[in-house]
Amino acid sequence: MEAREAVTVAPVTDRTPDTAAAGWRTAVASALGLACGPSVLTVMAFGAFIKPLDREFGWGVPAITLAASFLSITIMVISPVQGLLVDRFGGRRLILCSSPFFGLSLMAMYFLPDSLPLFYLAWIIIPLAGLGLWPVSYLRLTAGWFERKLGFALGIANSGIGVGTVIVPILTAVLIASFGWRVAFLGLGALALLAFPVAYFLLAEPSPGHTGVRAGGDTLKRAATKRPFWLVLAAFVLLGAIGSTIVVHQIPLLQDAGLTENVATLVPVALGVALIVARIATGWLLDRITVAVVMSLYLIGGTVSVLLFAAGPNVWTALLAAALAGLLIGAEFDVLSYLIPRYFGRLAFGTIYGIAFAAFQVGGAIAAAAVGVSRDAYGSYTPAMLTLSVVCLACVGLFLSLGPYRYDSSHS
Template identity: 45%
Template sequence: MYKIADTNPSNVPLQRSRQEGLRLGNGDFYGGWKTALASMIGLMLGPSSLLVFCFGTFIIPLEREFNWGIGAISLGGTVLTVMIIINSLMAGYLSDRVGARQLILSSIPLFGLGVMGLSLINSSIWTFYGALAVVSLLGVSLWPVTYNRVTAGWFDRNLGLSMGIVNAGIGLGAALLPVVAGLLTASYGWRTAFLVLGGTSILVTWPVAFWLLKDASAEGTSAHKVAASKVEVSLGQSWSDRQLWLVLLGFFILGAASSGVVVHQVRILMDTGMSMTQAAAMQSVLGIAMIFGRISTGWLLDRVHVSKIMAGMCLAAALALLLLALGAPWGTAPLCAALVGLVIGAEFDVLGYLIPRYFGRLAFGSFYALVYSVFQVAAAFAIGLLGWSRNLQGNYAIGLFIIASMLLVGAQVFFLMGTYRNPPGHQVEPTAAGNTQQ
């Protein structure tokens, strides 16, 4: 049996954590909200948006200029997926030991310059693959794990809402930046688009991070710090922990459901009889639902147990996939897109919330990176599964039925999570923290 560090000595009563309002008693803005805003902006202009969501925008221009073939260019997406896993594991480890702020400030200019450097790509497809790998590595500390970790250090009672605000940055980036990249490419060419996007990333996010984003643990005044967790579990201790395996299984299923459908949704809807324009419009519905899901799920997490929220989300997504497998009857395509978008919007709010509640905050980065990596592996699996289903049967029905069945299992998995080890509002004040073992 693993040991759990109890940061509350038996002779120290538990204290209710701070209200975490917009302003402190002395009139200063609470540092956590400033950090959440900076993190949201960082994710909106970070590699999740500029590399992943904008990737499709550059496929056709690159194909026209270099004649590489759509399939060969699309392999760049696989390169990014592998690098996301590597970067997340590195960032999780480093942020637990060095501090997120230093890592973020160092990575922003390197990543921005790397994006600008993509404008120099030549006719070698291997140069393209290598450039994507290098640029993603230069932004190692700008993926969700680091921003979620630095923000979570500030919050207890409003932890869910803060996670929703941070992760809304990805939704905003996904909704806005591909449009901007497309307009720049159409007007000035893809090389100029990379130059503008990379330069904007530096000029906007670095000053915002410098002035607003802070590590709570580095602040000298206890009024700016969230109370410490009662129970802290290291990643090494957790391998025999039932909760860890439930989280890993649950997020494997979520990765398969959300990413697989996002990649194939336009083709799935065209198979139901929609035109390309109509199917593409459903992507916008999904994006809007994703942004709404980020904020609304964050708000709900501070009021409803995570197991109930995620069980409901899994059932909703399963319904959407079953309807898509049946051809989206009765005009249900917008409903299906909205339900999938809500689930995508919920995923990383939930991950950032449940880690402190079950495992504590000291190894937040390591836990987040592990689960995020499992999520990405599942995403790659599901994208291939749905593609195989389409090639084998001429439609997506088999693959959609399989993933919908997985989501039914996922609902049960999340429902089994059990009570929080670190419930909100009953933490230990920082000055009372100890280091005993139970």
């Protein structure tokens, strides 16, 4: 009974070709913005700077990588804040305000002195400077234009992170090799500034009266009284644990299994390509199949992936495991940005997304550290990978427990 209260959206009767074009333009612009946003330029590019910084300053790899923890903690803290601001002021305004500060914060790393405390402070300031550029700003904008093709539109927007994940680490490595790490930070900062013209000329803030998309829904307080809210948070804690463990530990795991360093570092390319495919394919599937079924399929693939990793993969099984993991990781935020309008409506989209994103970061931070401890204790990644297979199946159970959509577009 409860699952059917306020279940339908207003008929899409006033959607014109102009509004449709604005919606698709916003989806493509969101992909461009996310490809040069902080999700890529900080999280995915960080690893390329570890060895150059160690060579210049002699800080040691553990001390340098500790900055990544400061980055993750800052992301976790600011995600709900960004969500609240997006719901209050709109995504486009936040993107325009944040883009110059984020680009300049990366460029400022050119002047980094030999000081670990300043280095750590920088990785707190950089994600703060990019407050409005994390995915929820773009995804809320895109979601506001679509009802029937919501999944596909969100998939296009999210694909930008996948493309950036493949291209930016390569670009960063080339810049470092050719000009040094300081100039590489200047290059990344210049790339970040591209988000401003993209947002100014291409992004459009949706107006519900002109798009035919229902803008109402649950407040955060009301959503938190519903079982799906807590199921989603629990699921994204577990998804964070799965995805972060694979991304962080994949290369050393493959080296433990006997693969050479050159081969081990190439295997993640399969993950990156699968991630891009999953961004688009998941969006298309979500318009046709329920969230529960889509995520169950990906999580079964994730179970196979971690079991292959547990068995000590060879080159071919490692490629298969990486591809299956990439499909799961690529699907996660397509699913999150789709299920919020379906289960809670659009009213508190940014706030709910930010809280779930923070939960994801918590799961990832805990699991990545715990798996490292497990590897040292047992001398192998096998126990941790077997545990992750159980986590995948538990996550299937959480998604299957969500029940029917509360804000269903099937009658629009």
